[in-house]
Amino acid sequence: MANSFTRLISGRNAAVVLASLGAGTMATGFLLSENVSLAAEARTKLYPPSSDFPDLRKHSNCMAAALTPAIYAKLRDKLTPNNWTLDQSIQTGVDNPGHPFIKTVGCVAGDEESYEVFAELLDPIIKDRHNGYDPKTMKHPTDLDASKITNGVFDENYVLSSRVRTGRSIRGLSLPPACSRAERREVERVVVTALAGLKGDLAGRYYSLGDMTDKEQQQLIDDHFLFDKPVSPLLTCAFMARDWPDARGIWHNNEKTFLIWVNEEDHTRVISMEKGGNMKRVFERFCSGLKKVEHLIQERGWEFMWNERLGYILTCPSNLGTGLRAGVHVRLPKLSKDPRFSKMLDNLRLQKRGTGGVDTAATGDTFDISNNDRLGKSEVELVQMLVDGVNHLIECEKKLERGQDIKVPAPITQFRK
Amino acid sequence: MGGETLLGTIGIFVSTPDSNSPQIRQQGSAMPFGNTHNKAKMNYDSDQEYPDLSKHNNHMAKILTPAMYERLRSKETPSGFTLDDIIQTGIDNPGHPFIMTVGCVAGDEETYEVFKELLDPVIEDRHGGYKPSDKHKTDIDPANLKGGDDLDPDYVLSSRVRTGRSVRGFCLPPHCSRGERRAVEKLSIEALASLTGDLNGKYYALKNMTDAEQQQLIDDHFLFDKPVSPLLLASGMGRDWPDARGIWHNDNKTFLVWVNEEDHLRVISMQKGGNMKEVFNRFCTGLTKIETLFKERNHAFMWNEHLGYVLTCPSNLGTGLRAGVHVKLPNMSKNAKFEDVLKKLRLQKRGTGGVDTAAVGGVFDISNADRLGFSEVELVQMVVDGVKLLVDMEKKLEKGQSIDDIMPAQK
Numbered sequence: 021m022a023n024s025f026t027r028l029i030s031g032r033n034a035a036v037v038l039a040s041l042g043a044g045t046m047a048t049g050f051l052l053s054e055n056v057s058l059a060a061e062a063r064t065k066l067y068p069p070s071s072d073f074p075d076l077r078k079h080s081n082c083m084a085a086a087l088t089p090a091i092y093a094k095l096r097d098k099l100t101p102n103n104w105t106l107d108q109s110i111q112t113g114v115d116n117p118g119h120p121f122i123k124t125v126g127c128v129a130g131d132e133e134s135y136e137v138f139a140e141l142l143d144p145i146i147k148d149r150h151n152g153y154d155p156k157t158m159k160h161p162t163d164l165d166a167s168k169i170t171n172g173v174f175d176e177n178y179v180l181s182s183r184v185r186t187g188r189s190i191r192g193l194s195l196p197p198a199c200s201r202a203e204r205r206e207v208e209r210v211v212v213t214a215l216a217g218l219k220g221d222l223a224g225r226y227y228s229l230g231d232m233t234d235k236e237q238q239q240l241i242d243d244h245f246l247f248d249k250p251v252s253p254l255l256t257c258a259f260m261a262r263d264w265p266d267a268r269g270i271w272h273n274n275e276k277t278f279l280i281w282v283n284e285e286d287h288t289r290v291i292s293m294e295k296g297g298n299m300k301r302v303f304e305r306f307c308s309g310l311k312k313v314e315h316l317i318q319e320r321g322w323e324f325m326w327n328e329r330l331g332y333i334l335t336c337p338s339n340l341g342t343g344l345r346a347g348v349h350v351r352l353p354k355l356s357k358d359p360r361f362s363k364m365l366d367n368l369r370l371q372k373r374g375t376g377g378v379d380t381a382a383t384g385d386t387f388d389i390s391n392n393d394r395l396g397k398s399e400v401e402l403v404q405m406l407v408d409g410v411n412h413l414i415e416c417e418k419k420l421e422r423g424q425d426i427k428v429p430a431p432i433t434q435f436r437k
Numbered sequence: 438m439g440g441e442t443l444l445g446t447i448g449i450f451v452s453t454p455d456s457n458s459p460q461i462r463q464q465g466s467a468m469p470f471g472n473t474h475n476k477a478k479m480n481y482d483s484d485q486e487y488p489d490l491s492k493h494n495n496h497m498a499k500i501l502t503p504a505m506y507e508r509l510r511s512k513e514t515p516s517g518f519t520l521d522d523i524i525q526t527g528i529d530n531p532g533h534p535f536i537m538t539v540g541c542v543a544g545d546e547e548t549y550e551v552f553k554e555l556l557d558p559v560i561e562d563r564h565g566g567y568k569p570s571d572k573h574k575t576d577i578d579p580a581n582l583k584g585g586d587d588l589d590p591d592y593v594l595s596s597r598v599r600t601g602r603s604v605r606g607f608c609l610p611p612h613c614s615r616g617e618r619r620a621v622e623k624l625s626i627e628a629l630a631s632l633t634g635d636l637n638g639k640y641y642a643l644k645n646m647t648d649a650e651q652q653q654l655i656d657d658h659f660l661f662d663k664p665v666s667p668l669l670l671a672s673g674m675g676r677d678w679p680d681a682r683g684i685w686h687n688d689n690k691t692f693l694v695w696v697n698e699e700d701h702l703r704v705i706s707m708q709k710g711g712n713m714k715e716v717f718n719r720f721c722t723g724l725t726k727i728e729t730l731f732k733e734r735n736h737a738f739m740w741n742e743h744l745g746y747v748l749t750c751p752s753n754l755g756t757g758l759r760a761g762v763h764v765k766l767p768n769m770s771k772n773a774k775f776e777d778v779l780k781k782l783r784l785q786k787r788g789t790g791g792v793d794t795a796a797v798g799g800v801f802d803i804s805n806a807d808r809l810g811f812s813e814v815e816l817v818q819m820v821v822d823g824v825k826l827l828v829d830m831e832k833k834l835e836k837g838q839s840i841d842d843i844m845p846a847q848k
Binding site: 067073075078102107194198201203256259264266 | 481525
C-alpha cells in the first residue's frame, strides 16, 4: 500500500505536476513526503469548491435556483456508496440552462442514496417541483387498489385512448446515469426473468434493442412501442445514453395492452394502455401487472426502490412519489378554443400536451390530457382526479355544443396536512 | 490519524455530519466518471463489464480484447482517469464501415503511459506502424522549410496550418473539472495578452461575447460552437459549455487560438492566397512565443520524445499538425489517378467545410495525412511540394496534356 501511494505521488510525474502548479520548493518538499492527508488537502486547496462552482447566471432550472455556493462547498466532496458525486448529479442542469417558460429539474439521481447524501440540494428541489411537498416532514401515500376508482369509463365519442404510465427501480442497482454495463445488464436480467413469469392476459415477450430483427423493429414502430436512443440533451448530458443499446429492450404482452421499457430513462417504465375510454380497466391492469411483477422479483430476493418520504424512487426528481402519468387522447374542439380552457386545466390539476407527447403540438382538436402531480397524492387519488377532470371537460364540451355556458371549477387543494 | 491507515487508503476521510460511516473522497478527479466510480465496478467480473463491440469498427474495438480489458480495468492515472473513461466514446460510436475512427481519448498526460497496452497498438494502427520504441522529431524552425512562398494564387485560394497544445499539469477536456478548465483559460489569457506586434490581439470568452462580436467571428470563420459530433460529446468534452471556452485572435486575423474546445489550445495560422511559407513562419513564431510565455508562468506544454506533443485524441499526437490549402482542382479531381497521387504524396482531401464535408465547385481542402513520425517542417514540406505538383498537373490537364510523366513516387 505504501508502494502504491508513493507510485502515485512521488517521482517525475508529481514533480512535474507540482512544478506546473507553481508550488515552491518548500511546498514541494511537503507534498512529496509520505503524508497522504496533506497531499489530498493540498489538492483541495488548489481547487477549492469555489473554483469549481458552476456559472448558473443564465440558468433557469430547479437545480440552478436551489444550488448555492455554500451547499456546493458542503456536498462537492461527498460520495454515495456507489461512488456517485454531486457534480455528476448536476451536470445535466449545468449543460442545459433551460428556458424561461419551461422549468426543467436540472439534476438526476445516480442511485437511491443520492436522495439522502445530497438531500440538502434535492429536498428544496423536490419542494419546488412538487408544489411545496416537504420531504423532511411529509409522507407520501401509495395506493394501487384500482377498485376504488369511480366513473372511470369515458364517453368514447370524445376519448380516443387511455393510458397510465409509471417507472420502477430495482433496489441495490445504480440508476441509468450512474450504472456500469454490468449493473445495467443485471437490471435487464432481473426484470426480464420476472416478466417471463407473467401469465394469462399479461403473458408476453421481450425484445432486446440490440438483437431485434428489422421486422420486429418495424412492428414495434407501427404499434408506437419502440423507444429510440435519447437525443434530448437533458438526457444525454445526464450520461443515460452510454453503451446504447446494450441491455435495453421492450417487453409487451401479447394483447399489446401492457408494455415495459427496460433501461431507458429509468430501470423500468411500465405502461398500460388501450384504445377507447375505459380508464378503469387500464388502471386495473396497471395495478395488477405492477403487483405481479413486484411479487415475481421478490421471489428472487429483489425489491423496488421505495420509501415513505419519497414513494417510488426514480432517476428524475420530477417522477418521485407515484411516477404516475395517467392520460387520455380526447377531442375537445369547442372547449379548447375557449379562453378559459387553460385556467380550467390548472384548477383541475391537469396538463395538456400534443398527441406526440411532451413538447409536441396538438393535431386538430385532439389533446393529450393528464395529471400534473406525481408526489404527495396516491395513485388512486391521481387517477380519480384525472377521471373527474376529464369527465368535467367532456361535460363542458357537450354544454358548449348545446350552446350552454360553462363555469370554471374551483381549484383543487394541493396537499392535505 | 495513524500513518499506516492513511497510506493504505490513499485518500482523506471526509466525515459527514449526519452519518456514522465516513465517505472517502478519492484523490483523483471524478469527471465524468473517473476512479471513484471505477472502484464500484470492481465488484463485478470483467466479463460482466466488458462492452459489446461486435458491431463496432474503430481502432479501439479492434484492439481491446476481453483479456486486455481485464488487465487494465483496475488501473487509473494519478488524476483518476480509467479505462472505461478512455473507451466510452468508442463504445457509443460504433463507427462506419468506410471511416475508421480512433474510439478512445486521453484524460491526462499519464493516460498514454498507464494504458500503454491499449494505446500503443491504437497509435501503431492509426499512425502507419509507429512503434512503441520510435522517437518523434519536433522541428518548428521555419527556416528549414524550402520554398512554399510561390504557390500559384490563381489556384491556391488560402493556406492554413493548425495544431494543438496541452498545458502540463492539467487534465484534458474529457476529464477536467470546471476549476481546472478555468485555470487553463486564465493562464492562456495571460500568456496571449503578452503577445505584441503582428501578434497583438484580443480574447473573446464564449460566454461573454456580444451579439456583434459573435457575428463578426462567424463572418471571419473563426467561431467554434459547442460540439455536436457524438464522437466528442460521448467523451465528456462538451461538459459545462461554454464555461471557460473562448477564442483569441490577432488584430490582423491571421493567427487564432481556440481555448478549451477539443484540446486545451488549438493554434491556427491562416491567410488568403498561396504563401504557405509566411503562414508557417507566423505559426512557428507564434507557437514558440506562446510556449515561452507559458514557461515563464511555470507551465510547459505536454511533450515527450516518443509521442511528441500530447493531445486529447491519439490521432493528433506528434505534431498535431494539419497544414492545408484550399485549391482549385476541377480537372485533376475528375482524373482517375487523383486518389493515387494523393496517396503517394501522403496527402488527403476534404471538402472546403473541413472534415466530412463535400468539395464545392472543384475546390478542395488538401492537407497532410500524417501527424506522428514526421516533424512539422517535414509535413509542411510535403504539403508545399505536393500542392505544387497538383497545380502543375491541373495546368497540364487544362491544356489537354497527359500527367503520366510527372507522376510522383511514394513518399
